[in-house]
Amino acid sequence: MDNIEGGYVRLLKPIITINTLILGMVSTPLIAQQSTLNMTEGVTGISHTVYNLHMTILYICIAIAVIVFGIMFWSLYQHRKSKGAVAAKFHESTTVEIIWTAIPIVILIGMAIPSTQALILMEDTTEADITIQITGSQWKWHYRYFDHDLEFYSRLTTSQAEINNEVEKQPHYLKEVDNPLVLPINKKVRFLITADDVIHSWWVPAFAVKKDANPGFINEAWTKIDTPGTYRGQCAELCGKDHGFMPIVVTALEPEAFDDWLAQAQVTAKQQLQAEQQSLTQTMDMPTMMSLGEDVYNRTCLACHQASGQGIPGAFPALKNSPVALGNVNKHIDIVLHGVSGTAMASFAKQLTKKELAAVITYERNAWGNNTGDIVQPSQIDAALTDNNQ
Structure with missing residues (x-):
């Protein structure tokens, strides 16, 4: 031995x-x-x-x-x-x-x-300086700043022409959004992560944060950024047809610059709320609502229902000549506001302004030859929301 x-x-x-x-x-x-x-x-x-x-x-x-x-x-x-080695015999x-x-x-x-x-x-999320709720939905992110009365949606802004290879792709193709999440550096930020439809996953590699967003549950994560800059991530959980079109963009600012941004964002939110209240007393004409409605449709509805309004057979229903777009206008409003349970049709009540909601419904009822002649007004959207809350 x-x-x-x-x-x-x-x-x-x-x-x-x-x-x-x-x-x-x-x-x-x-x-x-x-x-x-x-x-x-x-x-x-x-x-x-x-x-x-x-x-x-x-x-x-x-x-x-x-x-x-x-x-x-x-x-x-x-x-x-070849060297003449002989196998040893031992236990x-x-x-x-x-x-x-x-x-x-x-x-x-x-x-x-x-x-x-x-x-x-x-996993240590204690003693956080800021708490932010992150909600994933098909296919966008919703951010809510606790204690700051501020919330907004963050959506992909890459043009459909780039996606269809009709124009040259930009440097941040599929990783650019309209409203990035803005955070201060050198502050501990706590994330409360959830979803309102299917499972998503909020992932920013530069922060080493990747946490599932599960409907009905809240997962926690945190970060403390060292360096100002723009950091990009994406949904890391297969969440449906447009999973690859759900980017995350975070802008990290010095604390003083963050405070300035936060103050300006709150002012802008109040101005938008005042403008929305004013729109309730206005009567919009067809050209105005169709123009705005087309813009809103292209941003929020086109991926599923397609530019032609014919949807994707077997996955997403058509709006062209559909019972919804040609039928009772109140039923149409209800579907857009509250979504359809068990389908990919999400609730848009909080995602769009009342004027935008009225415009996109008007567009859907008069585009692609539907021609119902219906002009939905912001006041109708407000009334539908008020009735639902009572």
Whole structure:
């Protein structure tokens, strides 16, 4: 048995030496310059922790691979038939078996300790400076700033012409939105993440934040951004037809600049509310409502119901010559306001202004040859919402 154990020691010495040399050559360029094939280091403390953990485990895996394959190839070469090697006849060594069982256990424990610490840190949402509710819906994000009376939707702004390869694609193709989430740097931001239809996933790689948005549940995450800038992500859970058209854009500002943005955003929200209240007393004509309605339709309805109004057979119903668009106008209003349970038709009551809702319904009832002549007014939308709340 002593000869067996001595043989293992003699075998390991050259492998360990080779391993040390290879690790020295491999690790230096990896540390000096982050590969484009590697995961990103990010801009938050958590992302740095995750990146360092990833690199540590990568080096451990490289070391194990070099040792195991080194022993294997060395053994094949050293004990080849052409050299006259004869297979040894011996039984197991209890000492060796204990060693090669104990070493993996020690390695796993060594990997588990920093991994567990990182997971605990990622779940610690206490003592947050700002809390934001994130709600995913097909196929957009809704952001609500707690304690600041501000909320808005964030939608893809890439043009349909780019998607159809009719024009040149812009640098941020499919990763640009109308209203980015704006956050301050050096502040702990707590996210409450949910959904109102199917499962989505809010993922921003630079923050090392990826959390599922489940209907009826609230998941928590947090971030603390180190550097101002614009950071992009996307929905990371297959959530339906336009899953690939649901980007996330976050703008990180200095705290003073964030306060200025927040104040301006609140003023703008109040002005929009006042404008909406004024629209309730106005009577809109057909050309005005059709023009606005077409714009709203192209932004919010086109993906499912198509530019022709013919929908996608078997998936999304047509609006052209449909019972909804040609039938009772109040039924049409109710569907647009509250959606249809069990389908991809979401509620648009909070996503659009009352004027926009009136305009898009007017457009659907008079486009593609429907020609009902109905002009839905913002006051009708307000009345429908009021009746529903009573």
